[in-house]
Amino acid sequence: MVVRIAEEMSITEKLAVLSDAAKYDVSCASSGVDRKNNGSGIGNATASGICHSFSADGRCISLLKILFTNECVYDCAYCVNRRSNDVPRASFTPDEICELTIEFYRRNYIEGLFLSSGILMSPDYTMELICQAVGKLRREHRFQGYIHVKCIPGTCPELIQRLGLLVDRISVNMELPTADGLAALAPSKHRRTILAPMRQIQQGITESKYELVKYRHTEAFVPGGQSTQMIVGATPESDYHIITVAENLYQRFALKRVYYSAFVNTTKDSLLPALPSGPPLLREHRLYQADWLLRFYGFTAAELLDEKRPNFNVLLDPKADWALRHLEQFPVEVNSADLRTILRVPGIGLKSAQRIVSARRSAPLRFEDLKKIGVVLKRALYFITCNGRMMYNTRIEEDYITRNLLTVKEKLPFDRGSLKYSQLSLLDYDDFLQPEIVSRGVSDLQSVVLGQL
């Protein structure tokens, strides 16, 4: 095993290399843990999470997101840090990581540390180094802020157990939605070595919660829960495929979050799609919208898509799309419908729905109240009644409502005009669609996720 030895680098150069190499990791959440400072050292954790800045791509900066090292023995086709890629290499020392974290934290630049890594020697060797760095931060510096560590597939259970007691969140990346995709692009990673630590962490969290009830002062195991990430658009899976995998991860592995990362082609490997018009941002956006519907709005993956319609509508968000196919369930009377039904109305979000349900206890709501509460009436008006009346004389007809909804410009987090991505990226992945993947049934999909455990 040859470890390339780089020339001595300054900490600034190292930070430039190792944060640049970490930027494709999506997760930056610092939420889900409410931990008070114990009166010494530095740091606490806020349940809501805190964003400290926003980078030029509009993504939140909450954690100091860095790699421990970008050296790597693996050669995954999609990864900028793959062995065969000619990029400058660097590694931090545990002391450097502690210094950066503490000094950034004191100045309120960050909410905590996000530590991922390339693989130096072996997964265990690397995770051991990460454990040391994080242990030092927690014990010597008594740092009580948020720590998120990326677990390298194939790490031994003992190390994960040790790590879990030091950090707030562990994530094991799925990388690609199917085992086939993984085999094609990341031959050194296996579905089994990804799902095994996920299961271990899930069990650890459950046991830890139980123990915390019994003995209040035991250390919590991964109190922020675990998350994972899937690359979207590097392999031919359909949206239906991806959200079914996500649904399974939520239901069977109790994951806190599944992140979707629009594929950015950094390696130009021949196995990968070229994506001449940039990363598939619209597709990523639709997947996040659907993800919210799964987690907070009581939808199931099979309600949103099916084998005949395996991909999301480019022009309509998944909820509006669903509503238009189920007009028989509308209009909904906001003053009497239950929360679950109200949540399914396009233009009504989670908070608005909760406010509606509590506000209507005092007095019946009118359309102007709904507007102030935060309902997007331009979209909701086709689907609701207030005290038995529609807002305008509108028809419950698919074509009519679709036409009207399309005139209301959808708020996208990026510019639809300047990025011609949307339509093009759709074609990009439609070209990939191989019939055998599309025709797989749900039960097969589940076995794809679960069969190997």
Add this chain to the structure above:
Amino acid sequence: MELYLICEDSLEGIFAAIYEAYLSKRPRSEVHLQIGEEENLRLFAEYRHVRADPELAAKVAATVRKCLGDDGYMSICYALAATAADKGEAVFRVITAAFDGERSSPKKENLTSSHVHSSPNEENLASSHVHSSPNEENPTNSHVHSSLKKENFTNSHIHSSPIMENLTNPHVMRVFELARACGRETHALLGFIRFSELENGLLYAPIGPKSNILTFMMPHFAERMPEENFVIHDEKRGLFGVHPAGGEWFAVTGDEGISLSRADFSFSTQEAHYRELFITFFHSIAIDERRNNRSQRGHLPLRYREYMVEFTER
């Protein structure tokens, strides 16, 4: 005749005015709260100045807290941190509505008669008064009622008034909007505020928020950094939040003889180094292929940026 109570723009001032409003025994709809001097005086109205009084304010605060619950109380406090001129009136209307338990049309009710059907909270206001309260003119009567209301009171203590949920009430809606805006700004600044290390190791952070939110921010940082000496400076209001290492934080106003500006400080030798490191990080973490200034501006409005090292330097 309408009564306008003129008070100063502070929690003590506004709460003291609410106390005064209850003492005045006027019909509620005729009493108004006015923050600062009125420029356009009304002809048929009485204007009365109310002095800020921490003691009375504490009583009102305690009662509001019991009646509206912790969340409702926080909404009131956040709303009062706003700059909007109508905040005092909106809060006053919400509090009276909550005290009355929103019985039939609170506007028509008379503050004097409310003594007879005194709401649980007024009772509490009065009894917590050390000196004999003006509400106790008729001791026997009020005694009967107070024992009756005691039950009511414990009830309302457990299920605090859901007044803040009643968004169809325009005053509640207004308080809700104001509180939401201040809450959002506070939350945003908890992340966007930047401390700089001075020569003596003190951490100093200037801010210029729209609302007066310094006191909402201090507990967060005091809890987070117990072993640091730090100061947050609201440059717009000349207000300082000071936290001595290992001690309790306190607020100091510019009136108390402190006037400082950012130029008065010299930074520690390490400060420039860590700033540079963070700026390096800030630029290298962005993905060029996803550049999106509109989204960045949406999440991080320009007005915050003049205080953030990653935007002011380089």
